Amino acid sequence: MPIPRSCPLAAMACLWLLLASPPGRTEDAGGAYAPFSFAGYGTLSRGWDDRDDLAAIRDFTQRPADGAATGPSWRMDSRLGMQLAYRFSAEATGVVQALFRDQIVQDFDSAIELAYLAYQPRADYQLRLGRVGYDAFLMSDHRNLGFAYPWVRPPREVYSWLPLFHLDGADLTYTAQREDVHWRVRAQLGRSSYYIPMGNQDFHFGIEPALSLTLQREAGPWRLKAGLSRLRSVKEAAPLARLHAGLESLAAAALPGVSADAARLRRETSFKDSDIDYFTLGAAYDDGTWLAQAEFLRSRTTTAIETSNLSGYAALGRRAGRFTAYAILAASRPDRAVLKPAGDWAVIGQAGFRDVAYHTANSTRQDQETLSLGVRWDMDQRAALKLQLDHARIHPDGYVLWFRELATNPRASSVNLLTLSLDFIF
Amino acid sequence: MRARLSLLPLLLALCLPARADIAVVVHPGSPLRQLSAQEVSDLYLGRIRAIGSQRLQILDHPRDSGLRGRFFSLLNGMDLGRVNAYWARLQFSGDTQPPVPVPDSRAVIELVRRDPLAIGYVEAGAVTGAVRPVLILKE
Numbered sequence: 001m002p003i004p005r006s007c008p009l010a011a012m013a014c015l016w017l018l019l020a021s022p023p024g025r026t027e028d029a030g031g032a033y034a035p036f037s038f039a040g041y042g043t044l045s046r047g048w049d050d051r052d053d054l055a056a057i058r059d060f061t062q063r064p065a066d067g068a069a070t071g072p073s074w075r076m077d078s079r080l081g082m083q084l085a086y087r088f089s090a091e092a093t094g095v096v097q098a099l100f101r102d103q104i105v106q107d108f109d110s111a112i113e114l115a116y117l118a119y120q121p122r123a124d125y126q127l128r129l130g131r132v133g134y135d136a137f138l139m140s141d142h143r144n145l146g147f148a149y150p151w152v153r154p155p156r157e158v159y160s161w162l163p164l165f166h167l168d169g170a171d172l173t174y175t176a177q178r179e180d181v182h183w184r185v186r187a188q189l190g191r192s193s194y195y196i197p198m199g200n201q202d203f204h205f206g207i208e209p210a211l212s213l214t215l216q217r218e219a220g221p222w223r224l225k226a227g228l229s230r231l232r233s234v235k236e237a238a239p240l241a242r243l244h245a246g247l248e249s250l251a252a253a254a255l256p257g258v259s260a261d262a263a264r265l266r267r268e269t270s271f272k273d274s275d276i277d278y279f280t281l282g283a284a285y286d287d288g289t290w291l292a293q294a295e296f297l298r299s300r301t302t303t304a305i306e307t308s309n310l311s312g313y314a315a316l317g318r319r320a321g322r323f324t325a326y327a328i329l330a331a332s333r334p335d336r337a338v339l340k341p342a343g344d345w346a347v348i349g350q351a352g353f354r355d356v357a358y359h360t361a362n363s364t365r366q367d368q369e370t371l372s373l374g375v376r377w378d379m380d381q382r383a384a385l386k387l388q389l390d391h392a393r394i395h396p397d398g399y400v401l402w403f404r405e406l407a408t409n410p411r412a413s414s415v416n417l418l419t420l421s422l423d424f425i426f
Numbered sequence: 427m428r429a430r431l432s433l434l435p436l437l438l439a440l441c442l443p444a445r446a447d448i449a450v451v452v453h454p455g456s457p458l459r460q461l462s463a464q465e466v467s468d469l470y471l472g473r474i475r476a477i478g479s480q481r482l483q484i485l486d487h488p489r490d491s492g493l494r495g496r497f498f499s500l501l502n503g504m505d506l507g508r509v510n511a512y513w514a515r516l517q518f519s520g521d522t523q524p525p526v527p528v529p530d531s532r533a534v535i536e537l538v539r540r541d542p543l544a545i546g547y548v549e550a551g552a553v554t555g556a557v558r559p560v561l562i563l564k565e
Binding site for chain 1: 475481506508541
């Protein structure tokens with residue numbers, strides 16, 4: 001299903017012209033409402049960990065400055081977002097949001113987080129066209145907005161390997177109210193691409209199409225959300241080209257015990273034309289004193305190299321004046337066993353190549369749990385200071401959320417991460 | 427007789443809105459006559475944009491204003507920090523944009539007077555005949 005590849009900003013510009021003189025309401029107070037609004041958000045954060053051979057990433061677009069040896073860092077969680085909104089009429093609004101955060105490729109395209117036109121012909125329908133936030137999980141469309149949630153970052157077990165922040169396309173939202181219950185259904189269709197670090201190289205990861213359907217129920221202090229997504233990965237990883245070429249030649253060589261193994265590895269290390277499915281269920285509760293949140297994720301992929309997991313977390317917090325104390329328990333388990341060699345490659349002198357290939361196929365497994373304890377201090381109505389301690393335990397071959405030395409992979413280990421962050425809006 | 431006269435200010439205070447009360451107001455020509463606190467809370471939390479078939483232009487006060495803090499505290503018990511975090515999620519996720527902020531109660535009354543679809547809130551003592559109160563939040 002081809003999605004138009006034009007820049008979302010260009011599409012917005014065309015629609016801007018169409019909407020510049022809308023058949024607007026004459027009762028719009030004579031244009032008394034300011035059409036432009038500017039606002040922003042940010043986080044200044046510093047983290048410390050107690051391992052020299054492991055370095056955490058907030059999401060999969062990051063590469064720590066010194067790889068696994070990275071020590072205390074400002075880069076992982078610090079970011080700054082700015083948003084400009086233009087109100088064409090009561091029915092139409094345009095929004096552009098730029099977000100500056102640590103990621104391996106920093107350019108104009110990667111800095112534009114949102115760029116869409118919203119059209120709401122009726123109070124219960126909304127169409128958005130352009131670059132819109134990926135709305136599948138409880139926090140997938142605002143995970144960079146630290147001021148909106150109590151903790152330092154969304155639990156990494158669920159959110160760090162999520163390969164979408166936004167998509168270029170469209171979504172349609174329908175809302176309905178029954179008694180005191182508010183329902184929302186949203187369907188999204190689009191495409192997206194990001195750069196992912198792969199060794200010392202960058203992989204331009206592409207998704208097309210991305211389909212998402214969510215159902216949300218809000219009533220009193222409760223918000224429940226269910227989401228289904230299907231993403232198709234359309235680009236092969238250029239940094240793996242030599243590995244793939246070697247596997248293909250071995251697969252074609254008709255070597256007993258080796259060729260079948262190589263063919264399987266070639267298949268399992270492919271990103272191109274593979275599918276990623278997400279099923280999510282989330283619940284959030286906030287009565288002003290107590291807050292709780294839990295989310296379950298099942299991800300299924302068609303190849304081993306695109307991580308396939310059962311993940312989830314449960315969080316509980318309590319406010320006392322301007323302070324909120326909280327605890328989060330998060331866990332992720334791979335949905336597949338570790339791929340193990342089936343043939344003896346030593347007989348052809350390729351045992352080393354086999355090890356590299358199997359390491360690559362297993363390198364994106366996510367097998368860990370984290371207990372987080374933290375406190376948020378709302379310094380004023382626009383700024384909050386947070387301190388969070390994470391204790392993570394990682395199981396063998398489950399280190400995808402960490403930059404690490406190769407020798408770390410086969411063994412279990414634990415790491416402590418302390419983060420101090422200031423979240424603000426303006 | 428003297429005792430009855432001395433009760434008059436008390437009776438007036440009970441019947442008339444106190445200055446610290448907050449009035450939610452609409453255009454005098456609006457079909458809306460009365461709103462519940464739940465309906466107004468849903469409007470100001472972005473959960474609904476219309477009452478029945480009546481789509482509304484929602485007016486708010488500046489993000490840190492004292493009146494806004496009292497309004498949400500009386501309306502649904504939320505403090506401003508929580509309201510700001512809630513709206514930040516909706517605004518920066520692109521879900522919906524927040525109500526239009528206007529500088530003060532005079533500006534709210536002026537805009538509501540001119541826009542049949544506008545709804546705003548002001549100090550109860552600032553209400554004039556140019557607007558119609560549809561909910562009084564008692565201090």
